[in-house]
Amino acid sequence: xxxxxxxxxxxxxxxxxxxxxxxxxxxxxxxxxxxxxxxVSFADVKGNSYIVPTANxxxxxxxxxxxxxxxxxx
Numbered sequence: 001x002x003x004x005x006x007x008x009x010x011x012x013x014x015x016x017x018x019x020x021x022x023x024x025x026x027x028x029x030x031x032x033x034x035x036x037x038x039x040v041s042f043a044d045v046k047g048n049s050y051i052v053p054t055a056n057x058x059x060x061x062x063x064x065x066x067x068x069x070x071x072x073x074x
Contacts, residue, residue, distance in 0.1 A: 004061040004063070005052060010056075014050060038055070
């Protein structure tokens with residue numbers, strides 16, 4: 001699933017693919033905001049970690065869980 005995160009006062013957004021479902025990500029972000037956590041962390045399918053300050057979150061866009069591949073299938 002693709003996640004796009006907008007960060008306040010930043011011209012670019014953070015975009016990556018994750019193996020987590022939309023409900024898992026939604027629950028993780030909601031829990032961090034409710035508990036006044038300073039950061040929320042994510043991991044992508046390549047093993048990279050992203051730590052985003054919750055005070056600077058502008059938006060989080062959750063894409064479709066099925067990724068569309070471009071190219072030929074052998």
